[in-house]
Amino acid sequence: xxxxxxxxxxxVQSGGSLRLSCIVSGFTLSSYEMSWVRQSPGKGxxxxxxxxxxxxxxxxxxxxxxxxxxxxxxxRRSLYLQMNSLRVEDTAVYYCAxxxxxxxxxxxxxxxxxxxxxxx
Amino acid sequence: xxxxxxxxxxxxxSPGERATLSxxxxxxxxxxxxxxxxxxxxPPRLLIYRASTRATGVPARFSGSGSGTDFTLSINxxxxxxxxxxxxxxxxxxxxxxxxxxxxxxxx
Numbered sequence: 001x002x003x004x005x006x007x008x009x010x011x012v013q014s015g016g017s018l019r020l021s022c023i024v025s026g027f028t029l030s031s032y033e034m035s036w037v038r039q040s041p042g043k044g045x046x047x048x049x050x051x052x053x054x055x056x057x058x059x060x061x062x063x064x065x066x067x068x069x070x071x072x073x074x075x076r077r078s079l080y081l082q083m084n085s086l087r088v089e090d091t092a093v094y095y096c097a098x099x100x101x102x103x104x105x106x107x108x109x110x111x112x113x114x115x116x117x118x119x120x
Numbered sequence: 121x122x123x124x125x126x127x128x129x130x131x132x133x134s135p136g137e138r139a140t141l142s143x144x145x146x147x148x149x150x151x152x153x154x155x156x157x158x159x160x161x162x163p164p165r166l167l168i169y170r171a172s173t174r175a176t177g178v179p180a181r182f183s184g185s186g187s188g189t190d191f192t193l194s195i196n197x198x199x200x201x202x203x204x205x206x207x208x209x210x211x212x213x214x215x216x217x218x219x220x221x222x223x224x225x226x227x228x
Binding site: 050107 | 156158162163164165166169170173209211212215216217218219220221
């Protein structure tokens, strides 16, 4: 079965750090670009990070630049999001998402998400 | 950054009727637009890409149109499983990828 499974979400205090993981199955991770997208409670979708297939190129939304780092380990079939200096406004469900192979830029596969509440 | 604006915020439709959702980009994005469906407690699901191409497994009652700055998602003969929130997303000029704020399709 083709799927993404996120983990690592937990309640964290403002200023704290957390590392999210996303393990993939059913496809070869090294063939795909990946992203993280988040959704604040009751709100819309916000793209926050991108990493190319080899891990050499990353991009970030301004809202997380300098605080979050995306990385990957293709051998372990895993994607990561290191989140530092967390703020209350980072409270959200965090999804890992596969960038479409045929149509780069679309997100054709999503995990179920992991919740990160940030308390003040 | 390209701003994506969806309208209306909420659309009330009776089962079996047609729903028409709009998405407008702040500058031309050609046909580099995708639509997603999200049901409560679930992740988004890709419905449409390249403005009008249905993703694998998406029923033919879903159709997309438009180019440049104005786009439409139509759902013909709404079924119970179609009541959800729909988001548009541009991938023409990134980073960042940007989403609209969503349109909720609810039962009338």
